[in-house]
Amino acid sequence: MATPPAAGVDLSPAATDLGRVHLLPCGIRHNSAAAVSDYFKPRDTGVEVDGIRVEEAFFRGRKLQGATVALPDGYRGYVLEKKNGEKDTQGMDGDVSSFVSRAEFQNITYWNHDTMPSAEDPLPRCFHWLTIANAMHKPVTAEDMENMSAMQNRNS
Amino acid sequence: MAVVATAAPEWATKEPCLMGIDEAGRGPVLGPMVYGCMYCARSYQNTLATLSFADSKTLKEEQREELFESLKTNSSIGWEVDVICPKVLSAKMLKRTKVNLNEISHNSAMGLVKKALDMGVLLAEVYVDTVGDPEKYRVKLAEKFPGIKFVVAKKADSLYPVVSGASIVAKVTRDRAVRNWAFDETAQNMHMNTGSGYPGDPNTIQWLKDHKHPVFGFPTLVRFSWGTCTPYFKNGVEVTWESDELDEDEASNGSAKRQVKLSSLGFTGFKRKSEEIESSGKARCKFFQARKLELVRKFQ
Structure with missing residues (x-):
C-alpha cells in the first residue's frame, strides 16, 4: 500500500508564545482571532482538587470551572494554520495541505460546565496514552527477557 | 450570594419583630437583582406607618435616596440586602440543571430571613411581596421557618409600610450597584448609559447594540439567560453546549453539533x-x- 503523502507542517518557531490556551466545553463556530483577554477573565477560586488549582470563568452566561494541565516533558503544543493559496505540487492525492505554526504553548486550561475539574476528566487522562505508548514501543532488551523468564519460573 | 450584614440591634433580640421583604431589578436584562428586607419591633409599627415610605416605584430617585439614608440612621429599624450578580443569575439559569428565577428569588428571600434569625432577631411576622403563586410561596416559607407568621401578597410593597421600606432598601441598592458598576471586561468604548434595563427602553436597546460581541455575546453585566438577548446571539457566532443538546434531543433527533x-x-x-x-x-x-x-x- 502506498503511503499517503505527508502534509507539510512547518513548526519553525512562531512569533507568539501563547501565555494560555483554553479548551472550552462547547462548540464555537468561529475560526480566527478573538478578544479573549478582554472578555474571558479566569479567576482563582482558592479550591484545589486532586492537587490542581480550580479556576472560575464565565462564557456566554455559563459558569465554567477549569484546571491547567502542563504538557508532558518533551512535548509542545502548536496552533496550526492552514496555508492558503499554495497549490500542492505532489499531485498524488491532490489535496495535501500545508500548515504553519502560529503559536506555541506548554500547558492547556480546560474548562467544564458545572462540574468540578478532576483527574478523571478526559483531558488529563489523555496523557496516560504517552506512557502506555512508550511502554508498548520500547525495544525489549535481553535483560528484560531474563527478568520475564525469572518471574515466570517463580510463578510456576 | 453576598448578604451584607449590619449587626442586630439590641431591641431586635428582646422584642418580637416584624419584617418586610421586597426585590428590585427582577425584570431588567442587565445588572444585579437585589433582595432587601427591613425589620422593626412590633411596638414601632405605628410610628413606621408615619414615615412616608411608599412603594419605591412611585417615588423619585432622590426621594428614595433620602428615605434610605434616613432609614439607615433610624436606630429603631434594621435592614439587610442580598445582591445577586447578573453573572450568578445567568449561570444558575443556564446550568445543566436549570434553576428558574422564581426559585432564585425564593432562596434569596429565605436567605434574608435566615440571616436575621442567625443574628438573633426575634422574628414574629414576615411580609413578603409575592413571586409566583402567593399561597404556594407562603406554604414554602412557613415550612422552612415554623413559628414565624408569613403574609405573602401581591403588591405587598404598597400594602404594608414594612415592605415599602424593604422596597426602598432594595431599589436604592440596585440603582447604586448599576451606577457604580465596574466592568470585568477590558474592551474599549464600554459605557453605562444602560437605561432602565427593560427590553422596551430605547437606551437599553442602544446599550445592547453598543456592547454586543460576536464571540463573547455581551459583558457579564448582561443576563445571558434573558429572552431579550436571543436575537443578538442569533446574529453572532454560533455556540453550542452539550446541556442544550440534551434539551433539544427530546424534540428533534438532535443534530450533533457539539x-x-x-x-x-x-x-x-x-x-x-x-x-x-x-x-x-x-x-x-x-x-x-x-x-x-x-x-x-x-x-x-
Whole structure:
C-alpha cells in the first residue's frame, strides 16, 4: 500500500508564545482571532482538587470551572494554520495541505460546565496514552527477557 | 450570594419583630437583582406607618435616596440586602440543571430571613411581596421557618409600610450597584448609559447594540439567560453546549453539533471524510473513548 503523502507542517518557531490556551466545553463556530483577554477573565477560586488549582470563568452566561494541565516533558503544543493559496505540487492525492505554526504553548486550561475539574476528566487522562505508548514501543532488551523468564519460573 | 450584614440591634433580640421583604431589578436584562428586607419591633409599627415610605416605584430617585439614608440612621429599624450578580443569575439559569428565577428569588428571600434569625432577631411576622403563586410561596416559607407568621401578597410593597421600606432598601441598592458598576471586561468604548434595563427602553436597546460581541455575546453585566438577548446571539457566532443538546434531543433527533468536526479543520482519521466523525474516540477501544482520543492518520 502506498503511503499517503505527508502534509507539510512547518513548526519553525512562531512569533507568539501563547501565555494560555483554553479548551472550552462547547462548540464555537468561529475560526480566527478573538478578544479573549478582554472578555474571558479566569479567576482563582482558592479550591484545589486532586492537587490542581480550580479556576472560575464565565462564557456566554455559563459558569465554567477549569484546571491547567502542563504538557508532558518533551512535548509542545502548536496552533496550526492552514496555508492558503499554495497549490500542492505532489499531485498524488491532490489535496495535501500545508500548515504553519502560529503559536506555541506548554500547558492547556480546560474548562467544564458545572462540574468540578478532576483527574478523571478526559483531558488529563489523555496523557496516560504517552506512557502506555512508550511502554508498548520500547525495544525489549535481553535483560528484560531474563527478568520475564525469572518471574515466570517463580510463578510456576 | 453576598448578604451584607449590619449587626442586630439590641431591641431586635428582646422584642418580637416584624419584617418586610421586597426585590428590585427582577425584570431588567442587565445588572444585579437585589433582595432587601427591613425589620422593626412590633411596638414601632405605628410610628413606621408615619414615615412616608411608599412603594419605591412611585417615588423619585432622590426621594428614595433620602428615605434610605434616613432609614439607615433610624436606630429603631434594621435592614439587610442580598445582591445577586447578573453573572450568578445567568449561570444558575443556564446550568445543566436549570434553576428558574422564581426559585432564585425564593432562596434569596429565605436567605434574608435566615440571616436575621442567625443574628438573633426575634422574628414574629414576615411580609413578603409575592413571586409566583402567593399561597404556594407562603406554604414554602412557613415550612422552612415554623413559628414565624408569613403574609405573602401581591403588591405587598404598597400594602404594608414594612415592605415599602424593604422596597426602598432594595431599589436604592440596585440603582447604586448599576451606577457604580465596574466592568470585568477590558474592551474599549464600554459605557453605562444602560437605561432602565427593560427590553422596551430605547437606551437599553442602544446599550445592547453598543456592547454586543460576536464571540463573547455581551459583558457579564448582561443576563445571558434573558429572552431579550436571543436575537443578538442569533446574529453572532454560533455556540453550542452539550446541556442544550440534551434539551433539544427530546424534540428533534438532535443534530450533533457539539464540536466543530475535526475533518472540517483538515484532519482525517481512518473513516472516510463523508462520515465526519467527531473527536470522540468513537469505534475505538474504551481506553481511547474515555479520553476522547481519535486517531488522526493524515492532515489535509
